[in-house]
Amino acid sequence: MLWLGLAALVAFFAVPPVVALVESTVLRPGPRHVGFWALARVVAGTCHVPWGRRGSPVVRFSLPQGEGRARALRMPGARDWVVEVRAYQAHSFGFAARIAFPRRPPARWRAPGLTVVELFPSETEHLQQASLESTDESLLRWLLRHPETRKHLDALHAETGAEQVEVVFAGEVILLRGHAPVGWKAGEAMEHIGPALVEMLRALSADLGELALALRNVGDPALGAAACPGCGGMTGVDPWACTGCGRHMHRGCREMLDGCANPRCGMAADALPVARTAG
Numbered sequence: 001m002l003w004l005g006l007a008a009l010v011a012f013f014a015v016p017p018v019v020a021l022v023e024s025t026v027l028r029p030g031p032r033h034v035g036f037w038a039l040a041r042v043v044a045g046t047c048h049v050p051w052g053r054r055g056s057p058v059v060r061f062s063l064p065q066g067e068g069r070a071r072a073l074r075m076p077g078a079r080d081w082v083v084e085v086r087a088y089q090a091h092s093f094g095f096a097a098r099i100a101f102p103r104r105p106p107a108r109w110r111a112p113g114l115t116v117v118e119l120f121p122s123e124t125e126h127l128q129q130a131s132l133e134s135t136d137e138s139l140l141r142w143l144l145r146h147p148e149t150r151k152h153l154d155a156l157h158a159e160t161g162a163e164q165v166e167v168v169f170a171g172e173v174i175l176l177r178g179h180a181p182v183g184w185k186a187g188e189a190m191e192h193i194g195p196a197l198v199e200m201l202r203a204l205s206a207d208l209g210e211l212a213l214a215l216r217n218v219g220d221p222a223l224g225a226a227a228c229p230g231c232g233g234m235t236g237v238d239p240w241a242c243t244g245c246g247r248h249m250h251r252g253c254r255e256m257l258d259g260c261a262n263p264r265c266g267m268a269a270d271a272l273p274v275a276r277t278a279g
């Protein structure tokens with residue numbers, strides 16, 4: 001009886017670490033997941049594999065107005081994989097905003113001035129299922145006035161098959177996240193959710209490139225050297241200086257981006273393996 005109790009005790013302590021070990025080796029988004037390469041092929045990009053077994057491979061591709069990157073991540077405490085695609089735009093479009101499908105409460109971490117936006121009655125044909133926030137309502141409206149963009153955004157949730165889709169505009173960065181259903185593997189999520197997100201990202205990159213050009217033509221102060229790269233506001237309030245590249249931005253904007261807004265900085269959330277090692 002004593003032996004039985006002892007065996008049960010040993011099993012009690014030994015099983016969880018073994019399960020964790022198996023999970024971490026089998027479920028990690030390692031290079032064995034061909035889905036990363038499948039996505040790279042579909043979007044005419046390249047796949048960068050991180051050193052060691054930590055982190056997600058990063059798929060890199062070109063965009064009309066900047067550089068695109070895609071990776072898989074897990075939010076703290078969550079069981080589902082999230083496919084994230086980002087555009088690092090060549091020029092700032094001067095505002096921050098968030099669109100979430102289906103409707104969600106306002107973001108906890110946010111750019112100063114990011115507030116809930118309700119569409120005018122004449123604009124409710126689309127985005128009925130989405131919640132919207134912005135630091136500059138008129139610039140978000142300018143973007144959503146493009147009927148193609150609005151229609152495309154509306155169809156995105158169903159097109160990807162994701163449980164949730166979130167679109168974040170942050171000054172120089174556009175960020176799209178699709179939450180895969182629980183049980184999907186990282187590579188599977190990249191292969192199935194990634195292509196529609198990248199297509200949407202290409203359209204938004206072109207639209208916001210156009211907006212950036214218009215803002216440059218009128219000499220908008222949001223594009224000045226003292227402006228935050230995450231929202232276009234002045235960085236005097238809530239400042240944060242990147243330890244990787246020294247660039248200043250708002251703490252809230254850094255949280256929204258989960259890192260630096262500079263794609264060549266090792267502190268960027270999806271820094272390429274070489275940049276991260278160097279940074």
Ligand SMILES: [Zn+2]
Nearest residue numbers: 228231250253
């Ligand atoms: Zn900011």
Ligand SMILES: [Zn+2]
Nearest residue numbers: 242245260265
């Ligand atoms: Zn930096």
